[in-house]
Amino acid sequence: MKCVNCKAVADEYIECELMIVLIDLILHKPKAYRHVLFNVLNHESTHFQGILWKLLVGFLVLDAYRSLLVKKPEEEWGTSMSFSSFFWIYRKMLVDVFLGNYMFLCSFFLAVRSLLKTSARFSRFRDLLLAILISSYFKILLTAMMVWEFPTAVIYIIDLFVFSSNTVALKGQIIYTLQFFT
Structure with a gap:
């Protein structure tokens, strides 16, 4: 998805493998944390x-x-x-x-x-x-x-x-x- 306001990619980690996300978590990249907290974990899930x-x-x-x-x-x-x-x-x-x-x-x-x-x-x-x-x-x-x-x-x-x-x-x-x- 692209942002409505700035037309940038909303979450570039959607296309990445799990290992790249883990490496970026170790490197303390805030986008990786946002991806895990908001896109990987479904808050409405049972x-x-x-x-x-x-x-x-x-x-x-x-x-x-x-x-x-x-x-x-x-x-x-x-x-x-x-x-x-x-x-x-x-x-x-x-x-x-x-x-x-x-x-x-x-x-x-x-x-x-x-x-x-x-x-x-x-x-x-x-x-x-x-x-x-x-x-x-x-x-x-x-x-x-x-x-x-x-x-x-x-x-x-x-x-x-x-x-x-x-x-x-x-x-x-x-x-x-x-x-x-x-």
Whole structure:
């Protein structure tokens, strides 16, 4: 399709293969994020809610693994650990993950609402959550740490990649939302 106003191609990624789109996602191209968020994922689909839940569970599992990797050097790991110490470590990790992500999302949504000065009709928070979850794909690199041993600093480098990817995706999402829904 061509844009009615400027006569340019509306989405050039329609003709591209998946691998080119993935490479452009890694290169942080906003058009690639807009293509994935608005053209690949159908928001009216009956499976959209399931996709959102699966992405959320995967995000939380990878975040729990990240938390475990960060805490691993601090804790005493060995075969002589008791069940109560295992339970205490995992309970602390899960509370950190759920509470940390909950606080992040609440503060993010409040910041979006106040900075954009949106009214109550701005109900696109589900789309913003989807943009955060999709753009956090760099967390999958944590699974390489199961096979190879990397220094703990690699975790923070992956966090920087996730943060930069989130920034690009949210920028595209918010610009799209402001253009078409205000």
